[in-house]
Amino acid sequence: MAKQNIWDKFDKAYNTEELAKEVKEQKDSGGTFTPVPFGSYEVAVNKMELTQSKAKDPMVSIWFKVLDGDHKGSLIFYNQVITQAFQIHINNELLRAMDTEFDVEFVTYKQYAQLLMDIHEAVDGKLEFGLDYTEGKKGFAKFEITEVFEVE
Numbered sequence: 001m002a003k004q005n006i007w008d009k010f011d012k013a014y015n016t017e018e019l020a021k022e023v024k025e026q027k028d029s030g031g032t033f034t035p036v037p038f039g040s041y042e043v044a045v046n047k048m049e050l051t052q053s054k055a056k057d058p059m060v061s062i063w064f065k066v067l068d069g070d071h072k073g074s075l076i077f078y079n080q081v082i083t084q085a086f087q088i089h090i091n092n093e094l095l096r097a098m099d100t101e102f103d104v105e106f107v108t109y110k111q112y113a114q115l116l117m118d119i120h121e122a123v124d125g126k127l128e129f130g131l132d133y134t135e136g137k138k139g140f141a142k143f144e145i146t147e148v149f150e151v152e
Contacts, residue, residue: 015047018046022073025073034074036066036071036074036075036076036133037071038133038134038135038141039132039133039134040130040131040132040133040146041064041066041067041069041071041076041130041131041133042066042067042068042069042128042129042130042131042149043064043065043066043067043076043128043129043130043131044064044065044067044125044127044128044129045062045063045064045065045098045120045123045124045127045129046063046064046065046075047061047062047063047120048060048061048062048063048116048117048119048120048123049061049113049116049117049120050082050109050112050113050116053079053081055081057081057082057083058081058082058083058109059079059080059081059082060078060079060080060082060091060116061077061078061079062077062078062094063075063076063077063078064076064077064078064129064131064133067128076131076133076143078094078141078143082106082112088106092104092105092106094143094144094145095115095116095119097144097145097148098119098123098127098129098145098148099127099148100119100122100123100127101122102115102118102119102122104119125151126150126151127148127149127150127151128148128149128151129145129146129147129148129149130145130146130147130148130149131143131144131145131146132144132146
């Protein structure tokens with residue numbers, strides 16, 4: 001069996017078609033990356049997965065795409081390391097607020113990775129959210145789902 005090329009692995013792990021489209025949109029708009037300021041936004045979930053942080057710890061990564069207003073098309077990045085109970089609790093509360101049929105519980109990392117994929121599939125193109133994106137304690141970003149909208 002041939003060893004998988006690392007670039008093939010990345011091509012499978014990321015939606016390269018969508019990524020290329022977004023790069024073109026950035027180029028066409030003359031835009032440069034500027035972080036989305038804290039505030040309330042209507043968002044869709046572009047990406048949701050269990051990945052590794054730079055320190056190689058398990059981390060939940062969610063990309064929220066802003067759907068309207070001055071920051072339409074911009075991404076808000078949620079990254080939560082989950083090596084401690086309070087971190088998993090914070091993440092579970094966010095996932096529960098998405099109002100899917102899934103029982104949001106942590107058992108193992110493998111199970112949790114599958115849960116994230118299942119939730120992403122359930123919300124992708126079907127649900128949008130009101131997101132309060134604020135500054136929390138010690139300057140860390142705080143994320144709260146305030147509303148759930150069905151996509152028509």
